Amino acid sequence: MSSVGAGAVRARTGPGDRRDTASAAGEGHLEVVGLTKRFGDRVALDGVSFSVPRGTITGFVGNNGSGKTTSLRIITGLLEPDAGTVLVGGRPVTDAFRAAIGYMPEARGLYRDMKVTRQLVYLARLYGMSKAEAEREVAAWTARLGIERYRSAKLKTLSLGNQQRVQLIAALLNHPGLLILDEPFSGLDRAAAASMSEILREAAGRGVGVFFSSHQLDLVDSICERAVILRRGTVVAEGRVDELRDRGSATIRVTFGARRAPTAQELSAAMPGARLLHGTTFAVPAGADDAGRVLRAALGLGEVTEFSRRRQTLGDVFAEVSDETGAK
Ligand SMILES: Nc1ncnc2c1ncn2[C@@H]1O[C@H](COP(=O)(O)OP(=O)(O)OP(=O)(O)O)[C@@H](O)[C@H]1O
Structure with missing residues (x-):
């Protein structure tokens, strides 16, 4: 949609500092260095460092209570860290930059009793748009996200998924250089998740740094270029998703014919970790060069009917680094 996008803001010639904040937000990538945060005796974050390069989608995964929301709230300036800094382009983040971050919080931040268009236009005006421009943008985004028929409805009457879409529009209206989303996919059906991913990809394509938290590892695996894995307030893995997948040990699956199959004890004696x-x-856990060795050992134990090397998923990596079997 040509009327919606960062280009629309850059082309603006009118007064106001919105252009400045948007371009400030476009400078350099986000870097979080050594964030520490305690709540009473509870250490929520313990020296958390990671980066979100421009033009990438970076996923933020971790179990419940691992510190994702706390990190996001510190980045967006809603919470002060006890220690650590948030840098943009190597410099401490400014208020102008923070004002230009698009933030979609997990707890819905909009007025539940206000009509959809009314509150989005109100927000857009706060960002410095004229009334006509605000109405045009809101009309374009609500159409784009397929919720035009709810424009005059009160937010609280919308389904959870449609409320998420309104929340996403609120985060996008300021044409942010950095988009931070807390669990944006939770509660979305397949179609809504697909349009959410498409919008995030488009934003990254325009150079926006997109950073979102999620419990859905398959989704992070499929749409993110990078991932940060948090465990009990500490980053346990960070990097390109394809590199993270290759980092962990791969698995070989061996199936034996029922008539000549080894027992689990026999197998683990011959292949530790099986x-x-x-x-x-x-x-059978196996390194890159182990397939031949595993196959020879398996043939010595019984009749092999299937043998395959399975590519690691982000879920496997997560289970390995968090010692658990899922993100929940
Ligand atoms: N305002 C607060 N007061 C006290 N403790 C808090 C507060 N906010 C967070 N915590 C604690 O800090 C830790 C990290 O919480 P946080 O909400 O950041 O985790 P999360 O990874 O976002 O979890 P979830 O996936 O459940 O949303 C938890 O132990 C939580 O109970």
């Missing part, structure tokens, strides 16, 4: 998955199928 475990029974189901029936006569076993998973």
